[in-house]
Amino acid sequence: MLEVAQQAVDAARRAGADYADARFVSTESETLTVRNQEMETLNRGLSQGIGIRVLTGGYWGFAATARTTPEDIERTAGLAVSIARAASRLPMEPIRLAEVAPARGSWSTSVLEDPFTVPLDEKVALLMEASRRLQGVPGVTFGEASMDFLRRRSSFASNEGAAIEQTIVHSGGGIEATALSDGEMQRRSFPNSFRGHIRAAGYEHIRTLGLVEETERTGREAVELLSAKDCPSEVTTLVLDSNQVILQVHESVGHPLELDRVLKMEEAYAGTSFVSPEDRGKLRYGSDLVTITADATLAGGLGSFAFDDEGVPAQRVTLIDRGIFQEFLSSRETAPVVGGRSTAAMRADGWENLPLIRMTNINLEPGEGTLAEIIGDTKDGIFMTTNTSWSIDDKRVNFQFGCELARRIRDGRLAEVYRNPNYAGITTQFWGSCDAVGGAEEWVLWGTPNCGKGQPGQVARVGHGAPPARFRDVQVGVR
Amino acid sequence: MADPVGPDEVRAVAEAALELPGADGVEVLLMHEWGGLTRFANSAIHQSTGREDTGVRVRVVTEARTGVTATNDFSKEGARSAAASALEMARVAAPDPLYPGLAQKAPVPERPGGFDEATAATTPEQRAEGVAALVGELRKGFRAAGAFETGAVEIALANTEGQFCYAPYTQSTISTVVAGGDGSGTAEKAASRVQDIDPAAVGARAYRKARESQRPQDVEPGRYEVVLEPMAVDTLVSFLSYLGFGGRAIAEGRSPFSGKEGQRVCGPSIYIYDDALSPDTIGIPFDFEGTPKRKASLIEEGVFVSGVHDRRSAKMAGTGSTGHALPPPSPEGAFPLNLFLQTGDATVEQMIAATKRGLLITRFHYSNVVHPIETTITGMTRDGTWLIEGGEIRHPVKNLRFTQSILEALSNVEMIGRESELASEFFFAASRVPALKISSFNFISASDH
Numbered sequence: 001m002l003e004v005a006q007q008a009v010d011a012a013r014r015a016g017a018d019y020a021d022a023r024f025v026s027t028e029s030e031t032l033t034v035r036n037q038e039m040e041t042l043n044r045g046l047s048q049g050i051g052i053r054v055l056t057g058g059y060w061g062f063a064a065t066a067r068t069t070p071e072d073i074e075r076t077a078g079l080a081v082s083i084a085r086a087a088s089r090l091p092m093e094p095i096r097l098a099e100v101a102p103a104r105g106s107w108s109t110s111v112l113e114d115p116f117t118v119p120l121d122e123k124v125a126l127l128m129e130a131s132r133r134l135q136g137v138p139g140v141t142f143g144e145a146s147m148d149f150l151r152r153r154s155s156f157a158s159n160e161g162a163a164i165e166q167t168i169v170h171s172g173g174g175i176e177a178t179a180l181s182d183g184e185m186q187r188r189s190f191p192n193s194f195r196g197h198i199r200a201a202g203y204e205h206i207r208t209l210g211l212v213e214e215t216e217r218t219g220r221e222a223v224e225l226l227s228a229k230d231c232p233s234e235v236t237t238l239v240l241d242s243n244q245v246i247l248q249v250h251e252s253v254g255h256p257l258e259l260d261r262v263l264k265m266e267e268a269y270a271g272t273s274f275v276s277p278e279d280r281g282k283l284r285y286g287s288d289l290v291t292i293t294a295d296a297t298l299a300g301g302l303g304s305f306a307f308d309d310e311g312v313p314a315q316r317v318t319l320i321d322r323g324i325f326q327e328f329l330s331s332r333e334t335a336p337v338v339g340g341r342s343t344a345a346m347r348a349d350g351w352e353n354l355p356l357i358r359m360t361n362i363n364l365e366p367g368e369g370t371l372a373e374i375i376g377d378t379k380d381g382i383f384m385t386t387n388t389s390w391s392i393d394d395k396r397v398n399f400q401f402g403c404e405l406a407r408r409i410r411d412g413r414l415a416e417v418y419r420n421p422n423y424a425g426i427t428t429q430f431w432g433s434c435d436a437v438g439g440a441e442e443w444v445l446w447g448t449p450n451c452g453k454g455q456p457g458q459v460a461r462v463g464h465g466a467p468p469a470r471f472r473d474v475q476v477g478v479r
Numbered sequence: 480m481a482d483p484v485g486p487d488e489v490r491a492v493a494e495a496a497l498e499l500p501g502a503d504g505v506e507v508l509l510m511h512e513w514g515g516l517t518r519f520a521n522s523a524i525h526q527s528t529g530r531e532d533t534g535v536r537v538r539v540v541t542e543a544r545t546g547v548t549a550t551n552d553f554s555k556e557g558a559r560s561a562a563a564s565a566l567e568m569a570r571v572a573a574p575d576p577l578y579p580g581l582a583q584k585a586p587v588p589e590r591p592g593g594f595d596e597a598t599a600a601t602t603p604e605q606r607a608e609g610v611a612a613l614v615g616e617l618r619k620g621f622r623a624a625g626a627f628e629t630g631a632v633e634i635a636l637a638n639t640e641g642q643f644c645y646a647p648y649t650q651s652t653i654s655t656v657v658a659g660g661d662g663s664g665t666a667e668k669a670a671s672r673v674q675d676i677d678p679a680a681v682g683a684r685a686y687r688k689a690r691e692s693q694r695p696q697d698v699e700p701g702r703y704e705v706v707l708e709p710m711a712v713d714t715l716v717s718f719l720s721y722l723g724f725g726g727r728a729i730a731e732g733r734s735p736f737s738g739k740e741g742q743r744v745c746g747p748s749i750y751i752y753d754d755a756l757s758p759d760t761i762g763i764p765f766d767f768e769g770t771p772k773r774k775a776s777l778i779e780e781g782v783f784v785s786g787v788h789d790r791r792s793a794k795m796a797g798t799g800s801t802g803h804a805l806p807p808p809s810p811e812g813a814f815p816l817n818l819f820l821q822t823g824d825a826t827v828e829q830m831i832a833a834t835k836r837g838l839l840i841t842r843f844h845y846s847n848v849v850h851p852i853e854t855t856i857t858g859m860t861r862d863g864t865w866l867i868e869g870g871e872i873r874h875p876v877k878n879l880r881f882t883q884s885i886l887e888a889l890s891n892v893e894m895i896g897r898e899s900e901l902a903s904e905f906f907f908a909a910s911r912v913p914a915l916k917i918s919s920f921n922f923i924s925a926s927d928h
Binding site: 031033034035037038039040041042043044045046047048049059060061062063064065066067076079080082083084085086087089090091092120121124128141142178180183184185263264265266267268269271274352353354356388389390391392393394395397398400402420422424426454455456478479 | 532549624654
């Protein structure tokens with residue numbers, strides 16, 4: 001399909017584009033959900049088309065179509081140029097793109113077992129068994145098991161000479177137990193909430209998850225939560241499991257360091273950022289233990305690729321180094337505005353959307369010690385695991401996040417269970433209070449497949465690696 | 480940018496899927512959508528897009544087993560291929576003991592005026608003029624960001640029971656945040672026809688709010704009286720709907736309204752209903768199973784009446800579909816897409832005058848669920864919040880975080896606005912709601928801006 005992308009670039013140039021790139025994208029998906037041994041969803045999807053992006057007179061235009069005959073492509077390329085010309089109705093400083101060597105090459109996710117060729121009945125049987133076992137735990141009202149697979153093939157061409165073909169494959173699975181009683185509803189998920197653990201991998205990832213093996217514990221914890229006390233309201237020491245640390249990284253580090261937000265390009269919708277370009281190298285974002293990277297070169301992340309969606313090679317970038325803010329997530333357009341180079345963070349949701357600055361794999365780098373050692377080193381506090389809810393203001397300062405389960409830490413040991421736990425804080429104060437970060441042995445690369453941004457709305461699949469971590473003087477049990 | 484394909488071609492594509500051998504039932508949902516969005520920030524147009532997409536979503540049933548395949552290959556071949564794939568999936572699925580069958584052939588009500596040629600044909604230049612008019616309302620030191628979208632959709636549903644429904648519709652929305660100094664304001668407008676959108680008026684309203692939001696002061700978190708403008712009310716109504724109005728969640732005990740039919744759940748002045756056929760919203764006259772739409776009363780005089788159903792949840796509840804099915808697969812079941820909170824007789828000015836000490840709130844931001852059964856959500860204020868004392872606006876305040884039960888808030892409604900506004904979502908889900916004055920609303924913390 002590289003030829004189609006090249007045709008589109010040529011058509012855009014004929015229509016008057018100074019710069020043009022085009023992405024032909026084909027996305028296949030498969031979703032399976034079993035609840036109480038009934039098939040809730042069993043569906044496949046295919047979406048393909050072409051998106052054409054142009055710069056004309058220093059203004060962007062973008063048009064996309066599912067209809068890809070030569071005539072449709074010609075018409076769509078012309079529309080992209082018309083859109084760019086219309087943008088000049090409101091004058092601004094012309095857009096200049098950072099120089100980048102035109103890339104040519106191909107890349108694919110490393111896959112041992114193609115998830116789309118694994119027989120459907122094998123997948124259904126595994127989910128049915130997991131659901132059956134969850135349902136068998138006394139007190140469980142709903143036992144759900146799910147799998148999701150995605151394969152996206154993209155071909156990128158630009159008039160600068162870039163010619164890139166990439167194929168990404170994502171596989172994920174999870175289980176969820178729901179217990180209901182007397183106006184209270186509690187859920188426990190494994191390995192993570194919101195449909196489990198999704199990685200850039202093939203079906204071999206599903207085989208490592210232990211979905212059936214973890215049903216008993218998952219179901220039991222959901223039932224136990226029903227009769228637990230609500231998380232007390234207090235200021236205390238908070239230990240977060242790896243699967244909640246990534247939510248904290250996503251909302252209070254990843255988003256505020258997107259340079260388009262900083263430059264107020266997202267002001268009307270997602271919001272802006274408390275971070276400014278002048279903060280680079282100066283702003284204390286967290287404690288010395290907090291080092292956060294953006295690494296699209298990692299294997300297995302939902303933000304892993306070889307080239308971003310404007311053809312810039314994938315990179316590993318240190319965003320926060322030992323607590324000090326260093327770098328933004330940026331693009332060819334935005335990086336020169338603050339005197340830098342693109343950090344290769346431009347990603348589009350399918351063929352039909354223009355690329356935006358998105359997270360890649362944003363990771364809290366490991367420190368030392370296991371979760372057990374961090375808890376053992378905590379005299380009194382609360383441990384929380386598995387995200388349920390998130391809310392943060394438009395500059396990413398004031399946040400409140402909820403989890404599925406909490407436990408009191410007393411004299412270095414996990415004690416009673418609390419339900420409906422949540423915690424709140426102010427971004428830099430919270431990261432500044434971090435006094436323990438778990439080691440590499442506890443570091444997990446998770447997937448967040450539901451990150452929304454942009455108008456029209458786009459959903460990005462991003463990766464986050466993190467170990468457990470500890471934070472002091474945190475407000476928990478917010479009412 | 481594109482022309483409608485029309486009902487004849489839609490039917491021809493659908494029939495290619497309906498002819499699938501070996502199935503007990505086939506249902507095809509078809510969509511063709513096109514339009515453009517002119518996005519602006521820093522008072523310049525920076526990310527404009529145009530898009531045309533198609534969709535064929537086939538649900539195949541065999542021996543009460545269901546498979547679904549979607550493709551955007553809008554051709555007979557694409558439809559046939561999707562149907563074959565869906566049948567392959569259905570054959571490995573478990574039978575659904577609650578499978579209700581496909582919708583029977585039934586007449587669909589007329590919904591005149593849903594499609595506007597001028598809106599469907601809006602050019603990038605026309606949208607850019609609209610944005611320029613909006614930005615023209617700002618004075619020096621302020622900037623505007625937002626989006627002006629115009630689009631058209633053809634949607635159709637066909638099944639092997641003989642049902643065929645087709646509806647084209649258009650939609651136009653404009654929204655903006657105007658910011659400058661240390662304040663911001665927002666405004667939006669949605670309509671079926673682009674001619675009913677006045678970008679300059681939207682810009683002027685947002686600018687006025689931004690100008691009046693300068694030098695916000697700190698206020699202590701706590702319980703306040705509030706006057707919520709329609710955008711803020713939409714957050715409450717939309718989350719309440721998400722948490723509670725689906726018939727399946729109600730039947731399964733997961734809804735705050737489970738077992739509450741006929742019981743008081745909020746104040747007696749509250750009426751909430753769904754009505755896709757109303758000319759005051761943007762809707763289509765059938766649901767995604769082909770069931771004709773009709774008005775559904777959800778809360779009357781503060782008493783919960785009933786949830787909404789698709790065919791499956793209706794069978795669970797021993798009733799009929801209310802015409803609120805979502806596209807398959809829809810594991811959460813039916814959902815109301817055209818909500819109304821009934822208007823009252825007050826103006827916002829009267830609400831402010833009746834407030835001893837409270838907050839005037841333009842909208843909420845990034846809200847999320849804290850406790851689903853208690854209908855407790857949390858979120859931030861944004862783009863215009865003011866302290867009211869002695870019936871008068873005193874000064875803007877920095878943004879606050881609320882954590883509040885929606886049903887408790889709706890139990891404390893003292894005044895309801897006489898005007899309503901349509902708050903549009905990405906698809907055609909929309910709520911038409913008025914402003915509310917609520918006697919007690921819980922704010923738990925503050926931000927720095």
